Amino acid sequence: MAMKIGNEKFKDNVNKQMEDTFMRGAVAGAQERLRTRRLDAAEELGNWEEWRSHGEEIRQHTLDHLDYYLQELSENLQKRGGHVFFAATAEEANDYVKSIVKEKRAKKILKAKSMVTEEIGLNSVLEQEGCDVIETDLGEYILQLDDHDPPSHIVTPALHKNKEQIKDVFTEKLDYKLTSKPEELALHAREKLRQEFLQADIGITGCNFAIAESGSVGLVTNEGNAGMVSDLPDTQICVMGMERIVPTFEEFEVLVGLLTRSAVGQKLTSYITALTGPRTAEEVDGPSEFHLVIVDNGRSGILGTEFQSVLQCIRCAACINVCPVYRHIGGHSYNSIYPGPIGAVLTPLLGGYDDFKELPYASTLCAACTDACPVKIPLHQLLHRHRQVIVEREGRAPISERMAMKAFGIGASSNPLYAAGSKMASSVMKPFTKDETISKGPGPLKAWTEIRDFPAPNKERFRDWFKQHEKENGKA
Amino acid sequence: MIQNRERFLANVASRLSRTEVLSERPSRNWNYRPQDKTLTDKTQDELVDILRDQCRLIHTELIETDSRGLPEVLAETVDTYGGGPLAIWQDPRYEAFGLREQLEMWPKQGVDVHEWDPSIGHDNIGIVEKANIGITFSDITLAESGTVVLFSGEGKGRTVSLLPHKYIALIPKSTIVPRMTQAAQHISNQVQKGKAIASCINFITGPSNSADIEMNLVVGVHGPVKAAYIVIEDR
């Protein structure tokens, strides 16, 4: 699986997903819980806006000096005996990992949840090599068992599944005999995976934030699976998106706090681990070999452009959890492993407009995402900017959209025209009007009136009413 | 070994409108520093109060005692968690905190104790994996989040806090700081002084958990299913 998760058209996807009533209930419920938790966590911390601004300035500073910090990171990790591979493309990254697997003759590979490895499609590459690749995050594990069902959320990937469905998957694939109680399901997964942990040859994790000053990789989880993956196998590989880096531990702390509060409303998650190279000569647990793969895969193309701020993202999913569109269409509709507002901005940049041109339109520009983002990415503005780019440079907006934009542009651009236009509106619409409402409109109004009535333009305009009013009061 | 760096970073630099890779450390002049005023005015006693409140939220039992009461309290806690086998670090602090006697007593009562032993290498892991309870000291303790910070090292195996079914952290009151800010500053200072930091720094906040199934919180997934903190008030 790579970033793109299917070949269906956006519209077809949406229609299919909207029929999934369980998914929609689950998403709505999850949104409510996560939203409240996030707001409570922010309020409890205090000065939330100041924290956001600090998060934003840290991310901006790091991106503006990304070449320096990546250089520093790689130097420091090398000093601690780690290997660093810079991969310009997904293919380069996958080939490098493959070469380690071959060298180690590895059979069993453990993974902790990582969006970037999903993005580059690492699992399927390794499976083709004959490896047994096991996802250890509970949500990812469930999806993997269910014949590689794609993730629908970047923090809780199996959000779209209910416990009955999960039980069925366990029964079918793991010979599970207990109930659909989450505790029992989780315990079963624990027991199954414990055995795998102890036998694995290689552990692969993502990287929430690398720390340049010390050459460390920071991992954030609740389950403790990243610890297992990094402590037990003899070889560890971390794969990071090249922008996921901070200058020092001080900034690491700030961003981790923003991440855990925004993602799950916790002050910190249960396990936050900073790994610096392989185990030392005196130590006996931890990997003896440590590799860091730094992935570009289209990110540098965003640097230095008007979309650069999207690289500030810390993958907390707060924007997804407040998005009213995601709420109704779910994660799979976006056809990308990155759904919701962040996905609608990032996916077309990484994957191109050809496959993902509808995504920037899957938003009302209500700005709930921008409001929620802990590092202040102006998501709704970037979505709007995408639309402009599509219209201007690619000429790909549907005709109705272009006409509507244009018409408003001309109509409102001059004083007399605006006056004439607003005067005309009521008479133009007259043939469609019944009892002050329009139930079947022409042109773009048709789509509107398919689902709701449209009020007829007021016969009395405010401008006229006001003049009349002033006259009556003897002011005109 | 570092591979492909030059080409990669040259591209990044050029995207940032630079002709070559920036080689001088950029100065970081932050306009905001909310961390400097978050919980920094609290006394050590107030921090214990904050830690106590937070432990309720993270499904962690907090027990307060002093160094005299410690052996007994620890023995009781081990009892309520179902006894041995136990796994501990090879760490002079157990002795310094008066636990040597208790550690010797347990085996006589049929409670196995495995002290991390670097000389047996990988075999430690198999033993620790079978332990019922892992017991370690906290190197730094974060009041706000209820977090114990553990630095790995020769006698301080990282798996002792992770693989056993339950986990007990021993927290000298003097290790308690307001929040992660202070721990991060401490680590960053070490780095700046050129000291090698631990290869694995764990920030552990209560038992492991997951909300991946219908957003229901399940406590105890891959790591410990239960956790207790014992605060030692006079140390």
Place this chain on the structure above:
Amino acid sequence: MIATFEDAEVIVTPSGSCATMFKDYQHVFQDDPEWRPRAERLADKTYELTEFIVDVLGIEDVGAKLEGIATYHPSCHMTRLLGVKDAPMKLLSHVEGLEMQPLPNAQNCCGFGGTFSVKMGNISEQMVDEKVDSVTETKASYLIGADGGCLMNIGGRMQRRGKPVKVMHIAEVLNSR
């Protein structure tokens, strides 16, 4: 647009979206030496109606009267982009005879979104339906809002679904005697 309105002393608009747009021109013309200052001047004197009444005129009780139960939909642009959150509620709380009921999930967009309502019609429908259901849940007989677009959207859908709720712009409510 700027030329149309720039001679006015202050610009008060009965719509959060419009006020946002007026305030946004300065960003549109960021690099334009002639239009940018004009856009900035325009932005500085533009107010959303309730914000103008409460924050500029300093009035919270306009002496309006309206009997019944009502709920208020805080539109996205007004609350988030413009940051006007409390003014409408302050004004409504002083309307004699009006009982305000909180709207569940009030913060969620009604699904209007300009061209979105047409281009992504089916998603928009689900969104507005949820909003209509929330309004119905409050048992309100009036739905009050401060943004024409949202009101047109929710009102249109309520009418189509035969819900007997009257949609009122907050200006109409404040003008009721």
